[in-house]
Amino acid sequence: MQGAAISPVFWSAFGLLYALSLLPLTAFARGRALSALVFVAFAAGVVAAAILFARLAVDIEPPPLSGNSLLLFAAPIAALGAAMALWGSAALLEKGAPLIEGFVRGVGRLSIALVLAMAAIQFSAVILRYVFGVNLIAVQESVTYLHGAVFLLAGGYALLTDDHVRVDIFYRDAGPRKKAIVDLAGFYLLLAPFCFVALWAAVPYVANSWAVREGSVEQSGIKGVYLLKTLIPIYLTLLVLAGFVTATRAAAILRKSG
DSSP, X not given: OOSSOOOHHHHHHHXXXXXXXXXXXXXXXXXXXXXXXXXXXXXXXXXXXXXXXXXXXXXXXXXXXXXXXXXHHHHHHHHHHHHHHHHOHHHHHHHHHHHHHHHHHHHHHHHHHHHHHHHHHHHHHHHHHHTSOOOOHXXXXXXXXXXXXXXXXXXXHHHXXXXXXXXXXXXXXXXXHHHHHHHHHHIXXXXXXXXXXXXXXXXXXXXXXXXXXXXXXXXXXXXXXXXXXXXXXXXXXXXXXHHHHHHXXXXXXXXXXX
């Protein structure tokens, strides 16, 4: 990561999000100690493999992890592994998944209010411009802000409610077990890698924007472009959390049927 300094909070949050994404896989392990050991080893192995791939690949810069950032990243993984050894992965999934699902759904419902606000502001902008001859740049930009917020905040909610666009070939007529396999594989092979790579690329981009308090290029525009850009990592985080919930459901179905 280059540019503005990244807050230590990011490393802990990134490690926690990464650890949560791997937690549904432990539903297939037997024994608390074994599942915790496999979880920590797998989490460390995936990170090591990603760094090694970045070093060997062409034109890909490996993550510049310092000792402190690596420690902050690893701390949530170790804490979640310890909790798993004490209470078991099933208990963590049973209590954690509903809380995370409720949070993602709550953020998604917030986007409904933003749609209403966006429509009201757009209507007001049209009246001001064509009836009173007043053209306010900040009002026009606020519609753009709300439009972006609606889509970025509702992404995780759409995934949870299965309202996203799905390339449906076999899924619609498949049984619960095959659907669970597709959901689990889709999260770990497609959605999670995309979200973490995009999050890794987006955070320095947003940090640079915060460092200069980036605003509108228009003199009378909204001086909060850095706030709008902050929605990008929030969107990716919500997608990972929604994927965690779907992966937990899929793992439960596969475990019962297997």
